[in-house]
Amino acid sequence: MAHILEIRWHGRGGQGAKTAANLLAEAASSAGRFIQAFPEYGPERMGAPVASFNRISTEPIRIRSGVTEPEVVVVLDPTLMRSGDVTSGLKPDGTIVINTEKDPGTIREQMGISGFRIFAVDANRISVETLGRRIPNTPMLGAVIRATGILDYDAFMENMELELKKKFGGRPEIVQGNLEAIRRAYEEVQSE
Amino acid sequence: MSLAAKSNEIRMALTGNESVAYAMKQINPDVVAAYPITPQTEIVQIFSSYVADGDVDTVFERVESEHSAMSAVVGAAAAGARSMTATSANGLALMWEVVYIAASNRLPIVMPVVNRALSGPINIHCDHSDTMGARDSGWIQLYSENAQEAYDNTLQAVRIAEHPDVELPVMVCQDGFIISHALDNLYTLDDAAVQAFVGQNNPRYSLLDVDHPTTFGPLDLQDWYFEHKRQQAEGMKNALDVIPEIAKEYEGISGRDYGFFEEYRTDDAEAVMMVLGSTAGTAKDVVDAMRSEGKRVGLVKLRVFRPLPVAHLVRALRGKPALAIMDRAESFAASGGPLYKEIRSALYDCEQAPMVSNYIYGLGGRDIRPEDLRQVFEDNLRAAAAGHIEKPVTYLGVRE
Numbered sequence: 001m002a003h004i005l006e007i008r009w010h011g012r013g014g015q016g017a018k019t020a021a022n023l024l025a026e027a028a029s030s031a032g033r034f035i036q037a038f039p040e041y042g043p044e045r046m047g048a049p050v051a052s053f054n055r056i057s058t059e060p061i062r063i064r065s066g067v068t069e070p071e072v073v074v075v076l077d078p079t080l081m082r083s084g085d086v087t088s089g090l091k092p093d094g095t096i097v098i099n100t101e102k103d104p105g106t107i108r109e110q111m112g113i114s115g116f117r118i119f120a121v122d123a124n125r126i127s128v129e130t131l132g133r134r135i136p137n138t139p140m141l142g143a144v145i146r147a148t149g150i151l152d153y154d155a156f157m158e159n160m161e162l163e164l165k166k167k168f169g170g171r172p173e174i175v176q177g178n179l180e181a182i183r184r185a186y187e188e189v190q191s192e
Numbered sequence: 193m194s195l196a197a198k199s200n201e202i203r204m205a206l207t208g209n210e211s212v213a214y215a216m217k218q219i220n221p222d223v224v225a226a227y228p229i230t231p232q233t234e235i236v237q238i239f240s241s242y243v244a245d246g247d248v249d250t251v252f253e254r255v256e257s258e259h260s261a262m263s264a265v266v267g268a269a270a271a272g273a274r275s276m277t278a279t280s281a282n283g284l285a286l287m288w289e290v291v292y293i294a295a296s297n298r299l300p301i302v303m304p305v306v307n308r309a310l311s312g313p314i315n316i317h318c319d320h321s322d323t324m325g326a327r328d329s330g331w332i333q334l335y336s337e338n339a340q341e342a343y344d345n346t347l348q349a350v351r352i353a354e355h356p357d358v359e360l361p362v363m364v365c366q367d368g369f370i371i372s373h374a375l376d377n378l379y380t381l382d383d384a385a386v387q388a389f390v391g392q393n394n395p396r397y398s399l400l401d402v403d404h405p406t407t408f409g410p411l412d413l414q415d416w417y418f419e420h421k422r423q424q425a426e427g428m429k430n431a432l433d434v435i436p437e438i439a440k441e442y443e444g445i446s447g448r449d450y451g452f453f454e455e456y457r458t459d460d461a462e463a464v465m466m467v468l469g470s471t472a473g474t475a476k477d478v479v480d481a482m483r484s485e486g487k488r489v490g491l492v493k494l495r496v497f498r499p500l501p502v503a504h505l506v507r508a509l510r511g512k513p514a515l516a517i518m519d520r521a522e523s524f525a526a527s528g529g530p531l532y533k534e535i536r537s538a539l540y541d542c543e544q545a546p547m548v549s550n551y552i553y554g555l556g557g558r559d560i561r562p563e564d565l566r567q568v569f570e571d572n573l574r575a576a577a578a579g580h581i582e583k584p585v586t587y588l589g590v591r592e
Contacts, residue, residue, distance in 0.1 A: 001480060025375045029205035038374035041316065060377070062473035064338075064370050066559045 002059035005150055006067045009052040010086050011076035013045050016137030020076070021052035024141055027159040028056045031151055036061055049080060056150060074144055075099060076123070076136050081111050090116060097147045097189070099123040099136045104192045119147040121189040123181075130181040131174070138178045142185035153186060198447045201379040208371035211339040211378055212278070212304045212364070213238035215346040217248055218386035221302075222273035222393075225253040225264035227283075230316070232258075233306045233372065235278040258283040262290035269299035270408045272398030274350070276301065280368060281308035284322045288329075294361045295330025296424060297408055300353035300393070301361040303331075304346060307469065307520075308368035309556045317557020318368040320468060324521040324530045330424055332362040332431055333498040335468045339376035342366040344448060345495075347381075350390045351438045357430040359396070367470040369557065385445050428499045435496055452501035454493040455508055457483060461490030463572035464509065464546070466535060467518040468494050471553075471560050478565045489569045494531070502538040509539060513576035515546040516568050520554045528552075528585045549581045553588040564589050 007024070011017030018039040025037035036055040053067040069089045078100040080086055087096065097119045098107060104118040121143040123136035130139075145156050161179060168174040206214060213235045216224070224243075226236035243252040251268075255261050258279055265275040279287060284305060294301050305323055309315040323333060334349060336342040342364065349362040366372055381389075397406045412420060432452075439450040454472070457479050458464055467475055472493035482489045492508065509515060517536070519529025527533075532550035539545040551568055554560045568588065575581045 001477065022375055026205050029203075029377055034377050035205060036374055036376060038369070041369055041373065062476050063562065064367075064374075064470040064473045065561050068561075 002057050004055050004057040004061060004063070005072070005148070006070040007054040007056070007072040007074065007144070007148075008067055008070040009054075009074045009076065010080050011050055011052070011137070012080070013048045013050050015076045016135060017050050017052040017076055020074070020137035020141055021054050023138070023160065023163060024144065025054055025056070026163050027156050028151060030159040030162065031155050033058060033151075034060050049083065049085075071095065072097065072144070072148055074140055076140060078102075081107070087113065087116065093117075095119065095147050097121070097140065097143050099140055101125065103190055108192070117147075117191065119143060119189050119191050121185050123185055126181050126184050126188070130184065131177040139181040139185035142182035142187075143189040146186045146189050147191070157182070198445065200382055200385065201446070202382070203377065204380055205375050205377055206339055207234075207373055207375055208336075208339045208342050208366045209234040209306070209373065210238060211343040211376075211380075212346050212366070213242070214380060215343045215386075216276060216304075217242045218381070218383050219274070219276070219347065219350055219390055220248045220387070221250055221276045223251045223253065223265060223268035223275040225255050225261045225268070225275075225277050227255050227257050227261050229283075232283055233278050233280050233304070235304055235306070239278075258286040259290060262287040262294060265301050266290055266294050266297065266299055269294070269301050270297060270398065271400050272393070272395045274354075274393040275299075276303065278304040278306070280306040281310055281316075281322045284326060285310060288326075291326055291329045291331065293409065296420065298359040298424065298427065299361055300350075300359055300395070302346065302349045302353055302364065303361065304342070304364045304366070306368045306372045307365050315556040316368070318370050318470075318520070319555045319557065320365075320519075320521040321555075323363055323365050324523065326363070327498060327530060330360065330428070331498060332358075332360055332428070332435075333496070334362065334364050335495055335497060336364065336366045336371065337470055337472045337493060338371060338378070339366075339374075340378040340448075341495075342371060343378055343380060344442065344446065344450065347386060347389060348438050348442050348450070351441075352431060352435055354393055354395070355430075355434045355438070356396060358427050358434050360424075360427050360431065365469065370470045379446070381446060389442065389445055431499050432501060450495060452494070452496040452504050453508070454491075454495065456491040456493065458490030458492060458508070458512070460488055461512060462488040462576040463514045463516065463569050464490050464492055464512045465516045465518060465565070465568060465572075466492045466494060466531070468497065468520065468531065471518060471520070471565075474560065474562055475565050478562050478569065481562075482566065482569055487569070487573060489573070497531070500534055500538065505535065505538055506542045509546055510542050511544045512546040514572040514581070515539075515548045516572045517548060517550050518568070519550060519552045522552055522555060532585070547575055547581045549575065549583065550585045551588045552585065555590075558589055560589065
């Protein structure tokens with residue numbers, strides 16, 4: 001059976017964890033990969049902790065169970081790091097990608113994290129500077145592509161442009177703003 | 193089902209809800225009626241945007257309840273219109289009375305159902321209690337493993353329902369959230385291929401055929417009610433011939449073959465599992481993993497639950513040592529779930545019938561893990577070796 005990359009997105013209601021998982025899946029699907037993307041459904045409120053999931057593989061994916069042992073965890077909101085749930089089940093050699101203004105070493109020290117690979121990017125600042133609003137989900141996609149190498153960057157950007165045009169066809173400034181946000185996060189994300 | 197696709201097919205990433213709404217768009221039915229409330233599905237919400245954008249010619253009727261939605265499509269179908277609605281869980285429960293009327297009037301309505309738990313306690317997640325409750329309503333029931341099958345089943349359902357030997361409504365079932373809200377890959381046909389496949393609806397009788405006036409839904413007492421029920425039962429029986437015919441024709445345009453059920457690595461299996469819906473995908477991974485360890489396990493995924501293809505199932509299951517029936521519904525019979533009862537009964541007269549056990553699982557969306565399914569296979573391999581089953585009915589993955 002081909003390897004299936006499992007990703008868990010953590011965010012707060014309204015930050016776009018579901019949209020980010022869907023966009024990544026759609027871009028991967030356009031690149032010929034087999035995908036799943038699904039959110040965790042519960043009582044949905046703005047600001048409440050939410051999670052979303054991806055499976056990505058080169059072969060058809062049949063499993064329909066929940067994702068409990070991801071290889072990659074993406075944290076859209078740094079305040080969620082305090083809850084301790086974000087590393088739950090994360091594989092020992094797994095990757096954490098965090099939206100934070102701090103560097104990976106500081107995060108590791110302050111949160112007492114041992115193991116895992118940590119990637120950090122200030123997606124809030126990037127989204128404010130490129131989109132005028134604090135919506136960290138699209139820039140985090142750029143950071144995830146860099147941290148995982150799951151998709152070729154240029155092909156990913158081409159597919160993202162198509163997907164964003166489908167969603168925001170009539171508003172080119174939003175399409176360009178998002179693409180710029182993804183590009184910057186891809187370039188600015190830091191690892192240890 | 194194979195993953196084959198014809199060269200003119202389009203590879204897409206859609207949720208189960210989106211895939212069925214897209215199938216409805218390509219079918220372009222005459223009438224869709226729905227009531228927008230939880231637990232309605234995204235299917236009719238997405239379809240309503242096709243209506244608003246002028247992508248379909250459908251008359252979209254916003255009614256005041258699920259009971260009215262089914263009543264409206266009963267009226268429309270009786271008038272000769274190709275009619276659809278969609279529902280889920282308590283929405284289906286509220287339709288109940290009219291669901292039976294749709295079937296007894298022999299109206300070829302197609303209704304995607306997103307399988308979700310009935311209240312109470314209040315729950316929005318997947319199980320099969322809604323459609324299992326409707327299993328005696330006279331509707332054909334097709335179950336889908338993934339978005340691809342939900343799409344393919346929806347298209348085939350139109351032809352099955354409208355076939356002159358059948359003339360019965362069809363529920364196309366997919367697992368709530370697990371399929372309905374998960375983005376998945378599938379191949380879709382082009383619009384022209386779908387239109388050529390579904391063709392025109394030519395009902396034998398319709399209210400709008402004023403040259404041949406007919407009566408629908410009259411009083412029908414001791415004198416004729418029984419005869420009409422007998423004919424209805426015959427229509428369901430005829431579906432056993434029609435469903436494979438339609439599947440064969442569909443394979444011709446899609447490359448994907450559909451039987452009453454799919455047999456996965458069952459040939460020399462000592463322990464066979466039978467399952468409906470999305471859990472089949474997880475089970476196939478478990479079968480492959482256990483086969484690579486030399487364990488003889490296999491899977492039967494039932495697609496057609498109504499009508500129940502008894503003769504075909506008996507042929508497939510005869511001589512298998514142990515059979516585990518997975519029920520994602522509790523029927524409170526104090527003796528096992530609905531699928532278990534029916535399959536066990538079907539095997540009663542079969543020589544070399546397998547030993548049959550029942551696992552009730554996944555109620556209210558409880559996650560079913562590969563290790564849970566492995567446990568079921570291990571139990572049944574042990575039973576096959578020992579020659580007897582230790583426990584006929586097990587609640588799998590619950591705190592007791």
